[in-house]
Amino acid sequence: MLENPNIAEALRILIEKYLKTPRHSNGSILGSMTTYPHRLAIYSYLLFIHTNSSDPVIFKEIGVMEGELIRDLNRFYGNKCSMQCGLTTSGGTESNILALLTALKSKSSGDRVVLAPDTIHVSVDKACDILGCRLVKIPTQNLPVDPSILEDYVKKYKPFAIIVTAGTTERGLIDPIKEVGELAEQYNIYLHVDAAYGGLIIPFLYKHGLLNDDVRFYTGVSSISIDFHKNGLTPIPSGILLFSDEKYVDTICYPAKYTLHGEYCGLLGTRPGASIAAMWSMWRFLGIDYYEKLALKMFNLSRYTYRRLLELNDLLVYEPILPIIVFRHRKIPYNILLEKLLNKGYYLYKAPSLRGLRIVIMPHVEKRHIDKFIQTLETIL
Ligand SMILES: Cc1ncc(COP(=O)(O)O)c(C=O)c1O
Structure with missing residues (x-):
């Protein structure tokens, strides 16, 4: 590489900017679904920073890691499908766009109607806009969607796809995936479950009896998306899209004859292999036990935060479902x-939708952060 005498100056300016950037460690970031990645994830990311996961010929190990990760996650979510049933993405937005593209290519009927509760993430509006679909939203008053109302909408609008959420963005609601899956199966509709936020929390809280609903490949579920850059402690961008069947992946792979591999799958061309290395090493070496402990820690802290907020005068506080x-x-x-x-x-x-403020207990949030925040809030009120 060419020597550049300006590097020292560039670093000085960068550090200046870094010092002006809020850090998760001091507890001031309480609403965003971001967190500081685990050191194992950072190291894995840096080691493979030069890799492109759309080229599993040159970057073979990345291809192997992606396959193993997809296989292990499919097993975790109760899907028997092989290593090929899914792909990594840049996050929840890309996963939702891709899921809808898959649905469109495999189940689309004339009217291109997508049905979803009104609590879905804005990326579904974006996906429908990009793909020229009509999004029909079911009013829910911030409750999990009622399957019998959803069935009425299915009969009326004849959608080719339904999207529900496991961990809604504003309130952390879990839609009844099992029941909606049965409807999707009965009416031959593609069902995507957006578990970008809840995917790495819900199965553990469910196991401990803290939730009534789980997120799994129940009958009728076609795809599930999960974000590792939310509760998986990996660097941004780290998303996963899992499919119930290998046939779905084929619908979103395109010939790229000039490359060694010969095809590109998903929305992007060049894709960050580093994210795969980070997700793979976290899942493999820290694994389920670690994520389970983390989910319980975040849940308990959210209960604590809820109780502390209830002590303050004139506050209406919604009981947490997820953290x-x-x-x-x-x-x-x-x-x-x-x-x-x-x-x-x-x-x-x-x-x-609730005319309120949102606190998300992410992995970096500690009890002492909450105590300090409550003190500040008390002073303001
Ligand atoms: C339920 C849900 N889906 C999708 C997304 C979008 O994820 P990303 O920002 O990684 O694209 C979010 C983001 O908060 C979300 O909460």
Whole structure:
């Protein structure tokens, strides 16, 4: 590489910018679904930073890791399908776009209608916009979708795809996947489950009897998406899209004759192999036990946060289902409260459908962060 005398200056400026960037470790980032990656994930990422996972001929080990990861995750979510039943993505948005593209290519009928509860993530609106589909949203009043109402909508709108969520963005709701799967099977509709946020929490909380619903490949489920860059402690971008059947992957692979491998699968061309190395090593070496402990820690801390918020005057607090707590003040509009918290250096997100603010207990959040936050909130109120 060419020597460049400006590197030292570039580093100086970069460090200046880094020091102005909020860090997760001080507990000020309480609303975003991001976290600081695990050191094993960072090291794995850096080792394979030069790799392109769309080229499993040159970067063979990355191809092997991707296959093993997909196979292991499919088993974890109760799918017997082989190593080929899925692919890595840049995150929940790309997974939703790809799932819908797959649905379109395998089940589409004339009207291109997609059905979803109104609690779905905005990336589904985006996916429908890109793919020219009509998205019909079922009003839910921020509750899991009612399967009998969903069936009425199915009869009326004849969708080719249904999308439900395991861990909704604003409130952490889990739609009834098993029952919706039965409907999808009965009416021959593609069912995608968006578990971008909840996928690495729900199975563990369910196992411990803390939830009534699980996320699995129940009959009728065609695909499930999970994000490792949310609760899997890997660097951004790290998403996974799993399919119930190998035939679905084939619908989103395109010939790329000029390459050694000969085809590109998914939305991107060049894809980050480093993300695969990070997800693979976390799943393989820290694994299920680690994620289980983490899910329980986040859940317990969300219960603690809920109790602490309930102690404050004039707050309406929604009981957490997953480690997400929404609250609002009875007199102060949530946008104003958000602004006041921002001025104190706290980054919360909004839950507009509940006119409240959202705290997400991500892996980096500790009890001492919550205690300090409650103190600040008390002062503001
Ligand atoms: C349920 C759900 N799906 C999809 C996404 C989009 O994920 P990403 O930001 O990784 O594209 C999010 C993001 O918060 C989400 O909560």
